[in-house]
Structures are given as C-alpha cells and as structure tokens.
Amino acid sequence: MFGLTMLVVIEFASDVCDDDWKKFQSFLISMDRGSKIIIISKLKILARFGSVKPIFLKVLSxxxxxxxxxxxxxxxxxxxxxxxxxxxxxxxxxxxxxxxxxxxxxxxxxxxxxxxxxxxxxxxxxxxxxxxxxxxxxxxGVHPGILIEQGHLVDISDFALHPLSMTLGEPLVNVSIKEEPPSVALAELLANPSIRPEGDFTLIAWKSRIAPHKSFTHYVTSHAPETYEGSKLEGSALPRRKRRGVSI
Known part of the structure; x- marks a missing residue:
C-alpha cells in the first residue's frame, strides 16, 4: 500500500514548544517520507524548525x-x-x-x-x-496597520464620513436572540458611505479570490472624536475585542 504524500502549510502566530513540534513532525514523516512542511510566520525564532535556509520577506521597494x-x-x-x-x-x-x-x-x-x-x-x-x-x-504616532495587528483601535472616520473606530475581529453576537451583526464590504462603504449600518457592524476589508476565500474582517463601532485627541500610544495595548460569542 502506498503512503499518502502531502504538502502541509502552517501559519504560526506565536512560538511553539519544541516537543510539540517534534511530535507533529514525526507523525507527518511516519505517513510518507515524501511529505513536506512549509512554515509561514512573522517570528524569526521559528526558523529553528526548518531544514533549509529560511526566506525572509522584506518591505517592498x-x-x-x-x-x-x-x-x-x-x-x-x-x-x-x-x-x-x-x-x-x-x-x-x-x-x-x-x-x-x-x-x-x-x-x-x-x-x-x-x-x-x-x-x-x-x-x-x-x-x-x-x-x-x-x-x-x-x-x-503609529502606522494603522501595526495598530490593527496589535489589537489597538484605528480611526476610519474618513472611510464613512462619520466618526468610526475599527479593530481586528467581529462584533459579538447577541446569543439570546442569535442575531448576526450587519456586515459591509469596504469597497461598498468607500463608494457609498451612506450604506453604513446604524450601530456596530462587521467590515469585510478584503476577501481572497483564492480558495478557501478567506475574509479579512474587522469590528467597527461609532466613537466620539474627542476621545481620540492626544491619545498617543505609550506602550500599553488596548484590550482586543473578543470574537463571536458561543452559546454554552
């Protein structure tokens, strides 16, 4: 019986225990020696798991x-x-x-x-x-892309011509009535700001055209402009908005 040869692509958002990695790697190798693993991460420390020289992507010219x-x-x-x-x-x-x-x-x-x-x-x-x-x-005093990655709020008032703030994730679902929050595509919001829903909503920034068609979503809520004045970040991260609630 022939083994199943696989190409496994893994994206790590945080460091991984060496023992856990060895167990996973051993399991994959035991299935077929022709299988390969590609690791994607922003953490250079994970290069220690590689068997070939890592490729580092730099800022584009x-x-x-x-x-x-x-x-x-x-x-x-x-x-x-x-x-x-x-x-x-x-x-x-x-x-x-x-x-x-x-x-x-x-x-x-x-x-x-x-x-x-x-x-x-x-x-x-x-x-x-x-x-x-x-x-x-x-x-x-920080690039908005970095703010989003670190869980901070960013100001997107210019997109909707209305005071709005955005962070990574989606609004919480009202579990008692199982009500899904409204969602809007960024392209639609930029083209016609009047379609902005009243209250909190999910902003679909971009959807990949490649399977499995991953969507990049953000949580958006109204904010008072004065709360942002003079609010330079000083090393303390704002709490990240929790993802959707799940009934227990």
Missing part, C-alpha cells in the same frame, strides 16, 4: 510596490489607456511606501479601485486612504 499595485488595480486593463489613473496610483503608492504600508493594504485598496476605473472614483478613494494614514499617524 517603491518600484516593486508600484508595479504590484498597478497590476492588481488595473487587472487585465492596459494602464497606458488610463494615464490619469496611473498618476493617481503613483501618488497613492508614494504615500503608502513612505509610511511603510503593508501588502494587505495594497491588496485592499487595489481591490476597491479595480471595480470602477473612473478618475473621480479613484481620486475619492485614494484621498480617503491618504487621510486615513495621516489621521492615525497624527493621533497615535
């Missing part, structure tokens, strides 16, 4: 980010046919690169722009994005 953003924003459309959009895209990439923006942010905004290749729409969306970066840097 301006030219690399510019090429990637245009490829995703224009899709199959020739950018040369839209010189004004190319100029707007260049302006946005410069801002994102200057504040050391992430690939997730590039993906999110490119996904929004690809839906509507009109100059006025692009200018509106990218101006909102630029104000979003500058507002959070001014308030907290």
């Amino acid at each position: 301006y030219d690399e980010m510019r090429y990637l953003f245009k490829a995703m924003a224009f899709g199959s459309v020739d950018p040369a046919e839209h010189p004004q959009l190319v100029q707007i895209a260049d302006e946005f990439v410069k801002v994102v690169h200057d504040v050391r923006g992430s690939l997730v942010e590039i993906n999110v905004f490119a996904d929004v722009l690809r839906r509507n290749l009109h100059v006025q729409f692009w200018r509106s969306v990218l101006n909102k994005g630029i104000r979003y970066f500058k507002r959070n840097l001014s308030i907290y």
Whole structure:
C-alpha cells in the first residue's frame, strides 16, 4: 500500500514548544517520507524548525510596490489607456511606501479601485486612504496597520464620513436572540458611505479570490472624536475585542 504524500502549510502566530513540534513532525514523516512542511510566520525564532535556509520577506521597494499595485488595480486593463489613473496610483503608492504600508493594504485598496476605473472614483478613494494614514499617524504616532495587528483601535472616520473606530475581529453576537451583526464590504462603504449600518457592524476589508476565500474582517463601532485627541500610544495595548460569542 502506498503512503499518502502531502504538502502541509502552517501559519504560526506565536512560538511553539519544541516537543510539540517534534511530535507533529514525526507523525507527518511516519505517513510518507515524501511529505513536506512549509512554515509561514512573522517570528524569526521559528526558523529553528526548518531544514533549509529560511526566506525572509522584506518591505517592498517603491518600484516593486508600484508595479504590484498597478497590476492588481488595473487587472487585465492596459494602464497606458488610463494615464490619469496611473498618476493617481503613483501618488497613492508614494504615500503608502513612505509610511511603510503593508501588502494587505495594497491588496485592499487595489481591490476597491479595480471595480470602477473612473478618475473621480479613484481620486475619492485614494484621498480617503491618504487621510486615513495621516489621521492615525497624527493621533497615535503609529502606522494603522501595526495598530490593527496589535489589537489597538484605528480611526476610519474618513472611510464613512462619520466618526468610526475599527479593530481586528467581529462584533459579538447577541446569543439570546442569535442575531448576526450587519456586515459591509469596504469597497461598498468607500463608494457609498451612506450604506453604513446604524450601530456596530462587521467590515469585510478584503476577501481572497483564492480558495478557501478567506475574509479579512474587522469590528467597527461609532466613537466620539474627542476621545481620540492626544491619545498617543505609550506602550500599553488596548484590550482586543473578543470574537463571536458561543452559546454554552
């Protein structure tokens, strides 16, 4: 009987006990010696589990980010046919690169722009994005992408033209009546801020087009602007919003 050869891709968000890793690795090898494991993580310490030299992804250069953003924003459309959009895209990439923006942010905004290749729409969306970066840097002194990763709130008032804050995760479900909170796609919110639900809601920032089509969701709630004034972060993380409640 032939063994089952597998390719296992694991993403670690935290460090792993060496003994636990050895047990898992031994189990996989026992199934078939041709099986392979790929480890993905932001923690360099996990490189100790690898049997080959690790590959470290660094911040993209301006030219690399510019090429990637245009490829995703224009899709199959020739950018040369839209010189004004190319100029707007260049302006946005410069801002994102200057504040050391992430690939997730590039993906999110490119996904929004690809839906509507009109100059006025692009200018509106990218101006909102630029104000979003500058507002959070001014308030907290930290890039909003880093704030989200660490569980802090970020100000997204510029997206909806209404005082809103956002953090990683989803609103809690009202277990007693099993009511799901409303959800809105970021692309829809940027295009039409009036669709913002009353009260808390789930914001779907981006959904992968590759199976299993993972969605990047955030918890959004209204906030009073004055509560954000002068609130520079000083090393203490805000508590992360719990994910959906589960009935017991």
